[in-house]
Structures are given as structure tokens and as C-alpha cells.
Amino acid sequence: MxxxxxxxxxxxxxxxxxxxxxxxxxxxxxxxxxxxxxxxxxxxxxxxxxxxxxxxxxxxxxxxxxxxxLGPVQQTGAALDLAIDGEGFFTKVNPTSGKTFYTRNGNFSLDGGGFITDSSGDRLQLLPVDATNTVTSLTPQDAIAPLTNGAGSDFIGVTVTNDGSIMASYADGTTQSIGKVALAAFVAPNGLLQLGNQDWASTGISGAATYNQPGAARFGNIMSGSLEQSNxxxxxxxxxxxxxxxxxxxxxxxxxxxxxxxxxxxxxxx
Structure with a gap:
């Protein structure tokens, strides 16, 4: 024995x-x-x-x-390097499979179509806003910057504010908010399924994701120009x-x- x-x-x-x-x-x-x-x-x-x-x-x-x-935060200076100072997760959707993933890796960039994506091509999700930059729905959608504005001016780039607003800039000097970063939270995050590439998927143990804008409750604020390192x-x-x-x-x-x-x-x- x-x-x-x-x-x-x-x-x-x-x-x-x-x-x-x-x-x-x-x-x-x-x-x-x-x-x-x-x-x-x-x-x-x-x-x-x-x-x-x-x-x-x-x-x-x-x-x-x-x-x-929370792991240590490193300043990078890149506008689309994002870190969360709370319990929230970035939400991404694969454009091919339609599957939703969650991550704490905020290393994003723009693709040729104006979509904000990660290194795998998954698209960052945002919450839509109205003309006063107020969130109008808690249903996430793809983060995409129009390549021209209403006046026909060309797109230049984007910045992200602490409240998660994604601001698109145009050649005529104008800016417009295309939405706020959608953050997800879970009742039991320990139940999330690790998928590799710093991605997680929800399970019956973790519960379904609850979405909200940065700054709400435990979701946390967005730190632009920063990346959260390993803990x-x-x-x-x-x-x-x-x-x-x-x-x-x-x-x-x-x-x-x-x-x-x-x-x-x-x-x-x-």
C-alpha cells in the first residue's frame, strides 16, 4: 500500500x-x-x-x-495599448468563427478596415454611444473607426480616454467618439476556461459575462498607453x-x- x-x-x-x-x-x-x-x-x-x-x-x-x-503596469506610450485597473476583461470576437473571447492583454492595433484588433485578428468590442457620448446599449459590437467623417475628411488615428471612450481623429481637425470599450465581469472568474494566447472563455462555472462601461462598479478604468504585465x-x-x-x-x-x-x-x- x-x-x-x-x-x-x-x-x-x-x-x-x-x-x-x-x-x-x-x-x-x-x-x-x-x-x-x-x-x-x-x-x-x-x-x-x-x-x-x-x-x-x-x-x-x-x-x-x-x-x-492585478499585475504590474508598464507604460508604453502607444495609444491602443490598454490596461484595466479593476476586475474587468476586454471582450474580443473572432470575425471568422464569431466566437467571443475575454482577455487582460490590451495590446491592440488598427487593421486596414479601421477595426481595432489584437495580434490574432480578433476584434475589440465596444458599447455604442450617442452624440453626447452616453452609452446607449450594453450589447457589445465591433470597434471600428470610420475611414472618413461626415465632412469627407480622412481618418488619422484613434486615442482612448480613461473612461474608455475611443476617439477617432480626422484630417480636418475634428474628433468623434465611436464608442466606449466594453468590459466584461464574471461572478466566478476562477471558472473561466483558459484557451492560451491570454484568452479565456466563459463556462457554466464562471457564469455568463456581464458587460458595462469602464468606471462602473468593479469593472475598472482604462489606462491608455499602458500594458498589464504578468502577475x-x-x-x-x-x-x-x-x-x-x-x-x-x-x-x-x-x-x-x-x-x-x-x-x-x-x-x-x-
Whole structure:
């Protein structure tokens, strides 16, 4: 039995090492959120078992939780580099599949059609506004800057204000708001499904996304010209790496000891 108990420990240590390695590998990944592994014990008992004789059977991985704490913010100066100082997520839609993704990576740019996209071509979503820059609907739509304004002047570029307003500028010196950045929030963000590329998708555990404009409740404000960096603490991960290594070594030693005991019993002579 001790072989399987320690084997469980080896498998768990290997999983913990994988989680820590992934955190360290993404220490410089924009918008990355670190993970943490949680263990639970396994016992062998029933209603008729003497509680004083209950023994453990090792441990198992209970969950791998994501930590959505705010990472350090780096100033870049680029107008479409955006960071969120709250709990919200940027909302993106893939123009080909129509699928919706959520991210904390605010590295966006303009494509040839005036759409604001990320490096994968997914389009940033915004909330429509009226002439007074008041949000008129909480249903997100593609962020697109008209290539000419009502007077026929050519589009020059966009800027984003702290309240999330996306302002398009034109050659005649005029500006107009094309909408406000749509931020999404979730009842249980730990239930979001990681998809890679710093993207998440909603699940039944996370609940459906709730949309609102920047500055509302817990959604947070927009910081233009900035990017949120990974929230991985390298020193903390290195300490965890050493602990996981000792955990692995201890279970390996337990297996070695059990092997020696078994060998001793086999070699007993009458």
C-alpha cells in the first residue's frame, strides 16, 4: 500500500512542478495570470470503521486555481495599448468563427478596415454611444473607426480616454467618439476556461459575462498607453519550486524505503 500512497505523491509533485514551470515560463507574458495547485487527502474508511484506525491513502489534486490579481503596469506610450485597473476583461470576437473571447492583454492595433484588433485578428468590442457620448446599449459590437467623417475628411488615428471612450481623429481637425470599450465581469472568474494566447472563455462555472462601461462598479478604468504585465512573482515561484522538488524527493525516498523493506522480507531465511 505504501508504494501506491507514495506514487500518488510523486504524481502530485509532478503536477505541481508543471504548474510552477508554466508560471515561470510566462513571467514576461503580457496579461498572464498565474495558477496555484490545491491538494486534498485520501482516506480509507466506512461507517463501520473504527475512527482510531482510519489510515490515509495519500493525496490527490483537488483543483488548479487561477489568480486574477492585478499585475504590474508598464507604460508604453502607444495609444491602443490598454490596461484595466479593476476586475474587468476586454471582450474580443473572432470575425471568422464569431466566437467571443475575454482577455487582460490590451495590446491592440488598427487593421486596414479601421477595426481595432489584437495580434490574432480578433476584434475589440465596444458599447455604442450617442452624440453626447452616453452609452446607449450594453450589447457589445465591433470597434471600428470610420475611414472618413461626415465632412469627407480622412481618418488619422484613434486615442482612448480613461473612461474608455475611443476617439477617432480626422484630417480636418475634428474628433468623434465611436464608442466606449466594453468590459466584461464574471461572478466566478476562477471558472473561466483558459484557451492560451491570454484568452479565456466563459463556462457554466464562471457564469455568463456581464458587460458595462469602464468606471462602473468593479469593472475598472482604462489606462491608455499602458500594458498589464504578468502577475507571476518569480521569487515566490522559485521557493515553490524548491518545495515541490523536496516533496518529489521525499516520496521517491519513501518508495525506495518500501522497496528495501519488501526485499528484506523476501530474503528472510528460516
Amino acid at each position: 505504501s508504494f501506491y500512497t507514495s506514487l500518488n505523491g510523486l504524481k502530485n509533485a509532478q503536477t505541481e512542478l508543471s504548474v510552477i514551470a508554466n508560471n515561470l515560463a510566462n513571467a514576461e507574458t503580457t496579461g498572464f495570470k498565474k495558477s496555484r495547485i490545491n491538494f486534498s487527502d485520501i482516506v480509507s474508511s466506512s461507517a463501520s470503521t473504527n475512527p482510531k484506525l482510519v489510515k490515509g491513502l495519500g493525496s490527490t489534486v483537488q483543483s488548479i486555481d487561477q489568480n486574477f490579481s 507571476v512573482d518569480i521569487a515566490e515561484e522559485m521557493v515553490g519550486l524548491i518545495t515541490a522538488q523536496r516533496y518529489f524527493q521525499a516520496n521517491a525516498k519513501a518508495i525506495d524505503t518500501a522497496t528495501q523493506l519488501s526485499q528484506t522480507v523476501i530474503n528472510l531465511r528460516t
